[in-house]
Amino acid sequence: MTATAPSESWPQRPLPAAMIDALKTRFGERCSTARAVREQHGRDESPFDVPPPDAVLFAESAEEVAEAVALAAAHAVPVIPYGAGSSLEGHLLAVSGGLSIDVSRMNRVLRIEPDDLTVTVQPGVTRHQLNQELRHLGLFFPIDPGADASIGGMCATRASGTNAVRYGTMRENVLALQVVTAEGTRLRTGSRARKSSAGYDLTRLFVGSEGTLGVITEVTLKLYPLPESVSAAVCSFPSIDAAVRTTIAIIQLGVPIARCELLDPNAVRAVNRHDKLALPEQPMLLMEFHGSEAGVREQAEAVQLVAQEHGGADFAWAVTPEERTRLWTARHRAYFAGLAQRPGCRAVTTDCCVPISRLAECIGRAVADVEADGLPYFMVGHVGDGNFHIAYLVDPEQPAERERAEALNERLVRHAITLDGTCTGEHGIGLHKQGFLLEEAGADGVALMRRIKAALDPRQIMNPGKIFRA
Amino acid sequence: MTATAPSESWPQRPLPAAMIDALKTRFGERCSTARAVREQHGRDESPFDVPPPDAVLFAESAEEVAEAVALAAAHAVPVIPYGAGSSLEGHLLAVSGGLSIDVSRMNRVLRIEPDDLTVTVQPGVTRHQLNQELRHLGLFFPIDPGADASIGGMCATRASGTNAVRYGTMRENVLALQVVTAEGTRLRTGSRARKSSAGYDLTRLFVGSEGTLGVITEVTLKLYPLPESVSAAVCSFPSIDAAVRTTIAIIQLGVPIARCELLDPNAVRAVNRHDKLALPEQPMLLMEFHGSEAGVREQAEAVQLVAQEHGGADFAWAVTPEERTRLWTARHRAYFAGLAQRPGCRAVTTDCCVPISRLAECIGRAVADVEADGLPYFMVGHVGDGNFHIAYLVDPEQPAERERAEALNERLVRHAITLDGTCTGEHGIGLHKQGFLLEEAGADGVALMRRIKAALDPRQIMNPGKIFRA
The missing domain is CATH 3.30.465.10 (Uridine Diphospho-n-acetylenolpyruvylglucosamine Reductase; domain 3)
Structure with a gap:
């Protein structure tokens, strides 16, 4: 079973000229077949290289979407909904051709x-x-x-x-x-x-x-x-295991922590360079607390105690909105900061989520694997949920590097599934993870999903080829 | 459109003798066709009077359930899952005959x-x-x-x-x-x-x-x-509107209240008599706070202030586990306490849920309606969620009283739907609310549900006649 979508080509169902004419008559300039527009709607952060959609409709109302879908249904051609174009798993790719419906103008x-x-x-x-x-x-x-x-x-x-x-x-x-x-x-x-x-x-x-x-x-x-009071803190740990144990203890104490993010030393290093910070380059928890002033203080005290018990050090608070924004902006930029560590690279990003008691074990093996392989990487995790992302940094000119990254991800996903976890915590299946979905949900589970799809979309026009193939 | 399920009879699909033989051979005594056992599995709190299932299987494992369902599928006869028998909307009733699978022995x-x-x-x-x-x-x-x-x-x-x-x-x-x-x-x-x-x-x-x-x-x-600290409080209000306004303010302040229940004066009166309490017989909020000791104290202080602003009085705390248990036991017994107000009666219970800003309006009209009608009733509400139950107390010997109660419920549900609410917050559709579901979800919405049902249960053997008819 392959981790990525099959490389064979998808069945093509291009828009017939009659439908393009009908769209242009109805929607005028808002239906575009210009190459640049189509290409902009046929690309995302995923590695697949497929032709762009045949046309793009900039819809302005639900009525217009309904009209366009009815037309596509009449011609039995694909419809691909398009929002901000930020998905990671090939959701937007027009693998069988068709009409991209861009809803970004429906923004009220x-x-x-x-x-x-x-x-x-x-x-x-x-x-x-x-x-x-x-x-x-x-x-x-x-x-x-x-x-x-x-x-x-x-x-x-x-x-x-x-x-x-x-x-x-x-x-x-x-x-x-x-x-x-x-x-x-x-x-x-x-x-x-x-x-x-x-x-x-x-x-x-x-x-x-x-x-x-x-x-x-x-x-x-x-x-x-909006919480009356917000504060953020960073704390460094001797190991990823210590950081995860701290998180488990925080949650078991019932501390209503709002954010609890793990950065590995590579991610901290990248953020330090990119954002001119001086965080200790060790496993780090980046936390945020929401509540009343007294409540936030109480949460913070409880967490500080727990962290110390697990070897946490360099506990530093960011209390002002500016300091907090600086920290969280750095966290959010970790992806680009990490990419900048290897100029010209692309990232193959994992998205496993496991029960938190298995998280240290899951991350531990994945880190050992990539260290043994030698590919550059960094890791960030929504550790309170058991979800983490390893970004393997590959040279797009070296197909072998991508293959190594995919193989590492495949091992990681298999391990996560044996730990009663999932191959995707938040990115979705798209084109990338269809083989993993089959392993995770089982053939019967995917068969049941297919039956729902067939019942609700008998002509298979809605974003075909995604989650599973027809 | 009728509020209750249609009174015409359902298509009958009784278990063939061959299937009963097969079940008895396989499961022995654990497959029962005794009248008393069948009747116990063919009755619930709902008003429908239909024949009991043809047989009851006391399953002891998922494998046994799978075997029994496969047998039912082969014979195309109904299967009705049975747990504790506490559902309210006719979910357990064997409207087309069939096999009741009792899972109460699967209790590990x-x-x-x-x-x-x-x-x-x-x-x-x-x-x-x-x-x-x-x-x-x-x-x-x-x-x-x-x-x-x-x-x-x-x-x-x-x-x-x-x-x-x-x-x-x-x-x-x-x-x-x-x-x-x-x-x-x-x-x-x-x-x-x-x-x-x-x-x-x-x-x-x-x-x-x-x-x-x-x-x-x-x-x-x-x-x-388990929270480090728990405390409960009651507070009386001059009106239901004041109690609801208090709840809205509590939630907007971000107070993480754990329970926030409304009792109308009739419910308070019933609970007082039944449990020998002396609560003021006015609209009452019964609240519970979970958290650290300081957190609970802070929540309580915030809520007390808000309640006072809305005319809340007689704020009383139940801090010891015994006092709390007494109060919540009284709340949970409100249903039976309410029934005891009219010996021999049965209750027709509503279950609407509306956006909380519309709750006072929704309850207000429903109370005015029942007061005008004259049927005895009481009301309890999960007011933090916008969900409430009016129990109309009807004499089972007087069919006209049930009709009046159903007519009141019907008006209430229609009103709740116009307020962007639902006909059922937590009890389900069952047999009772199929007409309401159609009004709420629309013909297209119910059609989509039917398509899912047909895709997953093409022989229509799983609890047929519930939610919608085939």
């Missing part, structure tokens, strides 16, 4: 209900934009995958990031969706009620479906009050 | 992983039993629907209860399931990783599926550390 925050702590947005709203628009109300949306992703795309990949240990992932924070089905019908899943037992959980079915069941055209999210 | 806690805060149990484990077995580890499972329901049943109905405002519902707290599909295949959904983006969220699809997609044979749950 439609309704904020402060009393209910809910907001309804169009799918092209990005998380930075959303938090900008919420700030004056004392509210925020915590899910933070690093990139300034679109909310629609974050739903589609079931994204999470640094705040998930306290606030959950998109799975826990989407209340309702409006979707356009594969027939071009607009449908509402869920309501603004915070809980419901009304039939099958269609919302959770579409969250994480990677555009393969329909196009997300509206999202209702849970919001949170 | 299989694996507790304290470092990961996870536990894996068989579906017949009840929530009291689970918390008994966890206590010595300093852990607990918070979901508390009142009745000592089985964990499998709580998954099937997407249950919640008094702790959901802080800890979420079964939707948020189930990590993975083992299910037996409609073909009799055993399947694992999910892993012990706390988050995953690996394909469709099959776990969330089975949670809340009311036995219509398969039988749940194993459940992996999230656990929580």
